[in-house]
Amino acid sequence: MLLPVIAGVDGSPESLAAACWAAREADRRRLPLRLVHASDPRPRRTGGAFGTAGPGERARSPLRQARDRVRAACPGVPLDEQQAEGDATAALLRAAEQSEMLVLGSRGLSGFTGFLVGSVALGVAARARRPVVLVRAGEEAADEHLPAAGGGGSTTTRYRDVVLGVDLDAPCDELIEFAFESARTRAARLRVVHAWQQSSPFGLGPGEIGLVDGPLRAREWHGFLTAVLQVWREKYPEVEVVETVTEGRAAHPLVRAASAAGLLVVGRHLTGRSPGPRTGPVAHSVIQHAGCPVAVVPHE
Template identity: 60%
Template sequence: MPLRPVIAGVDGSPESVTAAEWAAWEALRRDVPLRLLHARRRGPHPASSAPATAVSAREVRRRRARSILREAESRVRATTPGVRLTAEQCEGSATAALLRAAEQAEVLVIGSRGLSGFTGLLVGSVAQEVVARVSRPVVLVRADERFEDERLPGKDGRPSVRAPHRDVVLGLNLGDPCDEVIEFAFEAADLRDARLRVVSAWTGPSVLTLGPGEIGLVDHRGREAEWHGFLSALLCVWRERYPRVTVAETLVEGGAATPLVGAAAGAGLVVVGRRAPEGPRFGPHAGPVAHAAIHHATCPVAVIPHS
């Protein structure tokens, strides 16, 4: 069975070129090929009697697509010369092309416009629709992401490719834990020889959830201990499967979005899940925790769809 490639969508923007470089590093880590994909905008189809200007306009789009792919290829070969690389262009909607390509991908990587401060990732319309509809893991990468950013600073405080990798952070929903999401995070940490930091949240019963005559049968400390036990038991099988991965658990009461974004500030990668919407509903329905990571994390974000 042929290996699934890592696929990067490129459109000539700085963030897409950076995404291609990040995808190349990921392909090397996974020992799979890298495929660059550019979707050129479809123009009027020239009939046999169409004027030469219509034909030449189509050729201009082809040449621009080749130029965009050559630039991305050049950057990738300069930073990761050992990667097995192919590039192709297609005609039509970028969203449709990326969704089709993702079906054959190990991971789909796309660029996201990075902003400074607390705004983090500004996700464009194509990226939002792809994240909401894709059936395979997708990683969002900002334009200012560098290879060294995945690693801790060296002894002199400067970026160093020889320093240990920063944490991989997993936002784990204890109310709906999913094997695909957990496995992706453990594998990512294992590939990087990085620590995995698991961030989860728990909530106690409220007056709306307690039944008649029930007055918090377990005290606050007891409930927290139960959730800790559940989290540890849930991760036990994955610790056995990935014995090289050191795991740190962070369990908070209330919402997980804020602590997850806080953990992302010093991380190399954030991993979150996205439940596939039921029925023909499209749009950025990623859930509050995934939404917070996508829009506010300052490192690449992997979104893992699951049923």
């Protein structure tokens, strides 16, 4: 059975943008789409008094709004809806378990200031065992494509790059496969970025790249990156791959690359290196600052 792409909706502009992005992604991957709304069963105040509408009635409006947007944008995508009761984070985490990916909205101010991520989106991205894609308000289909010849938006030009951040100390198949598949379904170029930092002589272990000058060290890392990606190039021969190796912290080159990208893909360790749910410093930084949708892919 094909797992659906799931979009969490609440009627906000960012969740409606996320629903439309999820519909386009479902269409690209030939998957069904499911819209999920988590409604709080407790009564709420309306105009100074508690509203009398039941949870089902309150849920129908966000679902109806999202359904109407999706039907207008991608009329051919198989679509169903689900109302989930209770805490939104818990409900979305349960939904994610049965999804190919979960798509959520994030409050984005602009490509320069990046995301203002709500507690629900950040909490889900930090805990989910399936990929979570965060989409800012205002994201449109044309934003995924290169501009037209005259500089205006277009949905018929080539897709923008998919950018993948790779940690060569622990490359993982789930993350790399997600990025290659995302590039394949778009016929987009995949730009793979690895950032390395100069090691202390006391931190070197057997087989590690030694303390050599910067250019030679960069070439060594580039060769390692090429070797890691070789099996994926063979599996996805139609995907054009561009490799970038840079010295420094990973978040900065990823945010720069994301400024011209259609999707940024980063990883999150399922086995946390610190107590409690965390997205990790690189994922957290790019979620806050990247100007395109960000996919957070969990891995061991």
